[in-house]
Amino acid sequence: SEFVYSEDSIESNVIALIKDGQMVDVLEGEGLIITKQTPFYAESGGQVSDCGVIENDTMHAEVTSMLKGPHGQHVHHVKLEGQVKLKDDVVLSIDQEARRLIRKNHSAVHLLQAILRTKLGNHVEQAGSYVTDEYFRFDFSHFESVPERILDDIELELNTWISKPTKVETLVTDLKTAQDMGALAFFSENYGDSVRLVIMGDKSMELC
Secondary structure, three states, rough: OEEEOOOOOEEEEEOOOEEEEEEEEEEEEEEEEEEOEEOOOOOOOOOOOOOEEEEOOOEEEEEEEEEOOOOOOEEEEEEEEEEOOOOEEEEEEEEEHHHHHHHHHHHHHHHHHHHHHHHHOOOOEEEEEEEOOOOEEEOOOOOOOHHHHHHHHHHHHHHHHHHHOOEEEEEEEHHHHHHHHEEEEOHHHHHHOOOOEEOOOOOOOOOO
């Protein structure tokens, strides 16, 4: 299956159905759907998956979560009204508002890391994160607890950056080129031949 970035919805066809760990030809109730293409982002890198619906004339399925299978398949966990059959044509639609809010929080993570490195030093590196449509958590390396007055300064500066319109650009390139451009790159063992570089004005340039 293939991930196709879309702000709205796409048409595709069902290539696999799974119920209680078994492949089936017809799915009812709750289970897993794999389609040839999907606009749903699967949970990865600390960011939650998209949610939304899969439907056609005979069924409606709420996509409650997305995950990647052992061979990179994009697997939709669904709760169904009606039934879906193998090879059915379906329309897959993401929850656009939830994705918009997830993207905002993900952008804030990039900005926060840039501010932390400015305020605390270039030794600060991301040690983990969790991004949803409601909040984000950011873990980072530092040699001591951050004083409250500095936390207040960081919060004020982050909110100031967020309040200003900032151009966000993405570039797909190779790891060496991105690093030569000055991009922050952590967890380098997870990067393949192509990397995605996110540039946020003059504030942040980071692989993502």
